[in-house]
Amino acid sequence: MKKLVIFDLDDTIYAEQQYNLACYRAAADKFHEDFKVDIYPYIFQEFSQGNYRDLFSLAIQEVGVECSEDYIRNELVSTYRSYQPELTPYDGFERHISNLRDKYALAIITDGPLDIQKAKIKALGISKYFDVILCSSELGSDVRKPSAQPYEYVLNKLGMSHKDSVYIGDNKKKDFVYPNSSGMHSIHILNKVENDNLIYGRQEGESAQHYCESYEELVVLLESIFE
Structure with a gap:
């Protein structure tokens, strides 16, 4: 068997900054259309610095424009959240996912707004590789990692035991808490x-049982865990 x-999805299968910066660019374009000032260079500089x-x-x-909070919320944030950019998985993911599938x-278990996470998965074109794709909010608006619910849903759906399962993620605050406590691998x-701006890289929390630096290392690590 x-x-x-x-x-996980963001910063695990692809670089989340791809999505963030594309959405910021779209919102900055909206601002430029309305005020004839480009705020994107400042956003990019700050984002790149973490x-x-x-x-x-x-x-x-920074650019000295008077602007209401309603405008920011209803125009810029709305544009950011509704924009659907093209996304590309990590090269390592694309090289190895077919063999991993075999x-x-x-x-996949991912947190975040359901419509946004589903749009990311569609843009990445990765659904065909996965037996189950779960946005934790599908189980309830207040459900998110590190809750046991999303993990248990996937394990039950596929009839898998904890000891025969591993979770791969990037966020120490929430990704590894339940796997570590339940007998899963992490x-x-x-x-x-491939990603010089790991958005959750500074998070404090519970460490995974194993680390790897690339998908090439991941393939070898999975073989050693399940040998």
């Missing part, structure tokens, strides 16, 4: 070769 490999909070307000303040049962993938 195949073992089960469950992936500053992710209140970027619209800070950028607008060897293991595969699933892997923290730090794909810095």
Whole structure:
């Protein structure tokens, strides 16, 4: 019987900054259309330095434009959330996912707004590789990792035991808490070769049982875990 490999989505299968920066660009274009000022260079600079909070307000303040909170919320944030950019998985994912599909049962558990996460998965074109894709909010608006619910849903759906399953993620605050406590395996993938801005890289929390730096290392690590 195949073992089960469950992936996180953002910064695990693709670089989330792809999505963030494309959506910021779309919102900045809207602002430029309305005020004839480009706020994107400031947003890009701050984001690249690991500053992710209140970027619209800070950028607008930086360029000296008077703008209401209603405009930011109803126009810029709305544009950001509704924009659907083209996305590309990590090269390592694309090189190895077909072989992983042949060897293991595969699933995704991801947090976040259902419509946004579903749109990301569609843009990445990866649904065909996975037996189950679960956005945790499908189980309830307040359900998210590290809750046991999404993990247990996937394991039950595929009839898999904890010891024969592994979760691969990037966020120490929530990804590895339940796998570590339930008898699952856990892997923290730090794909810095392909992503120089790991958004959750500074999170404190519970460490995974294993680390790897690339998908090439991940393939070998999975074989050692399940040998």
